[in-house]
Amino acid sequence: MSPKHPGLVLGAGLALSVLAALAPAGLSRPSVPPWSWGAWALAFAGGAAAFRLGGSTLAQLVRGARALRVPPRLVDVLEAALSRLAAMIDQARAMLRAEAVERARLARGADLP
Secondary structure (H helix, E strand, O other), rough: OOOOOOHHHHHHHHHHHHHHHHHHOOOOOOOOOOHHOOOHHHHHHHHHHHHHOOOOHHHHHHHHHOOOOOHHHHHHHHHHHHHHHHHHHHHHHHHHHHHHHHHHHHHHHOOOO
């Protein structure tokens, strides 16, 4: 999925939206089935990936939400949540890189006397 193939992006977005919309939300049941969490996570991750592949930024999302007259408080909360999520992803990537470097160092036997 890339901007060169907007039909694929649109189709994937619609499929993920339908999947998330059909997943039970726990409104008529005492608890949410575990597969629903997976469906929602997949829909969110797919949307985020398409958003990123399209070259969009958080600032563009916020401007768009404000232009659509979404309540300001909701836009602020969304912006804070997404920016924190981006920071957490950056931290996780850094930790994974450091772990890979450490693994490679140990594999070479660099810590042996």
